[in-house]
Amino acid sequence: MAETHTMDIKRIRADFPVLDVEVKPGVKLVYLDSGATSQKPVQVIERMNQYYRAENANIHRGVHKLAEQATEDYEGARGKVAKFINAAKAKEIVFTRNATEAVNLVAFTWGRANLQAGDVVVLTEMEHHANLVPWQMLAAERGIRLEFIPVTEEGVLDMSALPGLMELKPKLVSFTAMSNVLGTITPIAEIVKAAHAAGALAMVDGAQSVPHLPTDVRALDIDFLVFSSHKMLGPTGLGVLYGKEALLEAMPPFMGGGDMIKRVKLREFSTAGVPHKFEAGTPAIAEVIGLGAAVDYLNEIGMEAIAAHDRELTAYALERLEEVPGVWIFGPGIEHKSSNASFTLKGAHPHDVAEILNRHGVATRAGHHCAMPVHEKFSVPATTRASFYLYNTKEEIDTLVEALYQVKEIFK
């Protein structure tokens, strides 16, 4: 990828209607919670409206004009998503409800077909619950063994532990490409390579990375990748599972019903090919088409430019937050992270911090961010997280810092 666009933030911001919202009279929204969900540009909102206004029809089951067009647009969006992550074929893209469901799909189908009691699955200590609990459920059901790449004090993966873990001959290594709490960018290529050398498959949780960094599943030789539409300018209710074609072909289906079958008799069925085998029932048609528009939007700005912008903002945020007495920032320095800054402020609980920031229009998230183990690791029950995306500005980070001084004033 060789985008050389520079970003026109003013023009980008004009595409996001919500950024004009006043949270109370005279106080503009400063949206620093894109790690939870991103805002949506008019291009995505309008594309979905257009579908409902003029194109609404079910897919794969009608010969009328609208049904044909809806099918074409739905499958066209699948192609856009495939290209976006450089998958070899559109059929390697399976649409799910969210990233969480995509992990569960793999655990339920591939996991149950391939994992027996005693088999090892390697995760990391910085996983979102979405890439932890499904494996815990399989451990309880099947007796598989979970092992973890440790997180260092600095907040990066302890790669020195990897060779030892690979000696356990795991069947799967599943890990986040970017921590939603620490912002840590993990060494994907290195882990995938080690996993493959040990005979394991490699699955990547790209929920945070795909919206922020260029992704190339083929260059990285990733076996499974999961991510969510709503964190990358697309609508909610839609996630993506990428899987190499041969792996998807060999996996049993997930849910049963319409669209996932080839033939059905009273007592038996045969399954459709991939990806339809995993998409039982009417899918989120408008949302898939909306995600296609989101991918177009991201491509037009350029993922390289977005990555550079997010990194610059994160670096600026770290620098400004470090100036505030009593602020403790979690995770590594800018050389290993992007897109968010999670912190605590001495003497004020994260919920109070977020609540007072909210009075200044600043939307952040307080809590454990669905990653309780990594909070436990750093001995805090909760943090406040500011997360950044293509529409954010340095001025907004200044507003955050000014508001933090107001928090300190209240809790002095």
Added chain:
Amino acid sequence: MDDLYRELIIDRYQNPRFSGTLDPHTHSYEDDNPVCGDHIRIDLRVDDKDIVTEAKFTGEGCSISQASADLLMEKITGMPVAEVRALAKQDILDLLGIELGPVRLKCALLSLKVLKGGVYGLDEVMSLDELAES
């Protein structure tokens, strides 16, 4: 000054009067708010006339959850258990003296939930959602 962060709440958060544990105690119970991870434990000494003679709490959480726990311990010290059982949402709001939105209401009610768990026994404990509706 900000209503939610009035002096009383900040003061009770920063300098709780009833923090600690009781050993021995007649009742002890702890629980979390699963949404935010706030945690409170309450220890009570109830005498043979069914009066709360001492009440202490320990916990981890925001100013609202911790201040309301401290105020609640103060209120129930010397109170007959029958009256403790009758305490409801409004009593907590009266103690705090503020209006709360649905999210912070649950922070405020965590100590009441734990208290009820302690005095009623596990089975009859109301969930935070039920308490918030009460």
